[in-house]
């Protein structure tokens with residue numbers, strides 16, 4: 195296969211982890227006879243510094259014309275804690291999601307036996323957890339009309355959803371559930387919100403098309419509790435943008451393997467793959483960042499092209515590295531710590 | 546002191562736990578020379594069954610004219626999972642909050658040494674946790690304009706906040722922080738929402754009035770993570786209605802003592818006190834429900850009247866009962882389980 199991949203390294207440790215993902219992806223391509231052309235483009239604080247905006251048109255061109263986007267991380271302390279700054283890296287993120295139509299954010303949370311003890315949760319609570327959130331990513335209160343009235347003394351944010359938006363996301367949820375344990379949980383706040391009632395009635399109406407899928411409906415506050423109590427009781431969860439923001443972050447820390455969690459944002463035309471961790475500015479350039487989440491994101495990318503074997507080879511290599519202790523300092527547990535590059539080299543040699 | 550307390554027992558185990566709170570409060574009143582007049586009124590499913598609505602005007606009259614409201618729990622399975630039913634107990638809850646102006650929901654999460662092992666979190670993560678959420682309770686997306694357009698295919702919920710609403714809640718937060726460790730965390734999503742930017746700028750402008758309070762600003766998704774990772778790093782947290790709904794429920798399960806957590810909803814005129822647990826319909830009438838959270842809510846009520854000794858006497862009695870193993874089956878750990886009534890009797894005798 196010939197693959198054209200937009201490469202958005204971003205800020206902080208982004209470029210370093212992206213380098214290793216490229217290295218391992220190239221090794222896979224060579225092994226399986228594919229050809230990858232990488233198209234680097236600017237984003238985040240790096241793009242603001244260079245051209246004054248976080249998601250420039252030139253970057254959009256590259257992404258739009260690519261078969262997929264591989265993304266590092268964005269965010270820089272100089273833009274932190276000043277949500278009123280005129281230009282901020284996050285604006286680029288939102289603009290990119292909307293412009294590329296990345297409507298479904300796929301965020302798995304799973305456990306690695308060798309990392310279970312890193313979880314803040316007791317072993318018996320977290321063992322066996324393997325869930326996936328599908329978060330709607332281009333609608334809701336993120337993109338509704340917002341502003342001020344009364345000389346700035348009143349602020350408003352409008353949350354809007356259409357039935358078609360819900361159907362599009364829910365369809366992905368049902369399809370994913372069919373490939374897994376056929377359990378789907380729709381997370382909403384239908385006891386309070388009209389948008390949630392639309393979500394619930396739309397999903398309810400789709401149940402008949404997937405008779406094998408067992409659907410449950412839970413309120414967002416209840417899910418926030420049960421994720422801590424019994425995370426392994428969940429499988430596929432679908433939810434709207436803001437609830438997804440909160441719950442996927444909550445879910446990401448329960449496994450103890452946050453540094454290893456990949457994600458995908460799926461669009462109708464192009465999809466984007468990125469680690470869920472941030473840009474860790476303090477670690478920039480130190481060759482200590484863990485590249486595994488980005489490499490597992492590249493694995494999701496291969497799988498999304500239907501290249502299941504390729505993805506599996508990458509996952510297997512990561513598992514082998516974890517077992518062999520070829521890990522960065524965050525996972526070294528007092529043992530030998532490898533550098534970002536060395537972990538990438540080992541994985542490239544072992545796929 | 547002469548106290549006039551509206552008594553809203555509600556549904557499920559509500560009446561049973563309320564009975565014990567009345568018993569222990571009366572014992573306190575006798576010991577300290579106060580006189581409590583209890584004014585029972587209907588609410589929840591019980592009120593729907595009796596008069597067709599969950600928060601009847603007659604109940605509002607009783608609450609409005611009381612010095613405080615002691616509340617049990619509402620919710621009944623016959624109204625569950627049908628958010629589109631024409632009359633539901635939750636509507637009564639929202640109507641009551643708005644009508645009584647209960648703008649600040651105070652939800653502490655703390656640990657009891659004897660219950661630490663019940664937490665889903667590892668002991669070293671949860672030990673020493675003692676935080677309080679102040680959740681804004683009468684504004685935001687709960688009460689904004691909501692509805693449908695496009696023949697029902699588009700739904701919307703508007704989130705609105707005014708500067709005055711934020712100030713009112715934040716003031717309580719600063720004041721509470723001054724009585725504790727002088728740390729205040731403002732939880733928002735100011736990188737996306739205009740209402741959050743109003744929250745943040747309003748709180749920032751108030752910092753100068755409380756120079757001793759150290760204020761931090763965190764995004765709601767980051768707090769959802771850190772609550773699981775390092776709950777004991779928080780002290781007082783203030784937030785808007787929907788974020789508060791999700792985060793206080795998340796916080797309630799981390800301590801392992803959910804069945805013991807009290808809460809208060811403060812208004813300008815009258816305040817309401819209630820356990821955070823639900824109406825546990827399955828346990829109704831079995832004399833097995835744990836009355837301690839309701840009794841600790843009554844302790845908060847006394848403290849809110851400035852009756853600090855009285856509140857402390859109730860808290861001390863609960864601690865003694867926990868140490869002596871005078872507990873209901875949820876806390877019995879295979880040991881002897883006492884009934885709801887027997888725990889109440891013991892506490893009334895020991896305050």
Ligand SMILES: CC(C)[C@H](C(=O)O)[C@@H](O)C(=O)O
Pocket residue numbers: 284287288439736737766
């Ligand atoms: C940076 C922010 C705008 C973003 C979001 O809220 O979507 C982030 O938290 C995420 O989840 O990707």
Ligand SMILES: CC(C)[C@H](C(=O)O)[C@@H](O)C(=O)O
Pocket residue numbers: 385386415635638639790
């Ligand atoms: C029942 C529901 C409307 C309510 C809320 O969302 O406020 C509940 O979850 C709560 O937190 O008291």
